[in-house]
Amino acid sequence: MIGPLLRLATTTLAARSLRDAAADAVTRAVLALAAIVGGIIALLCFTQAALTVLERQVDPAEAWAIVGAFYAVLGGALYLAASRRRR
Structure with a gap:
């Protein structure tokens, strides 16, 4: 009588921990994606600002x-840092 109840309880706990782990993984993936998109947008904005300032001083080319x-x-610096870290 107690055996099936214990199996049911452990199955329920295992399923809950798997759902929590999946939700945590999805949250982390969405946050990482948002950070990447934000970084790309910031890079584009800073590039445009730098080009605007530089074009006032020199030729656009x-x-x-x-x-x-x-x-x-x-x-190149990031590549060297990444390749040096793996060694």
Whole structure:
């Protein structure tokens, strides 16, 4: 008599913990996605602001070259940091 009741109780607890874990995973995924979207939007806004300021001082093509070179250096530094971390 007690055995089936204990199985029912443990099954219910296991299902609840699985639902909680799934809800937590979904929440974390949505927050990570929101952070990525926010970062992309911020990057675009700061790039536009930098281009606006630079285009007042130099030719628009030069401004794009400066911003492109900045992102190339930043990408190279991030690549080196990531490859160094794995070793």
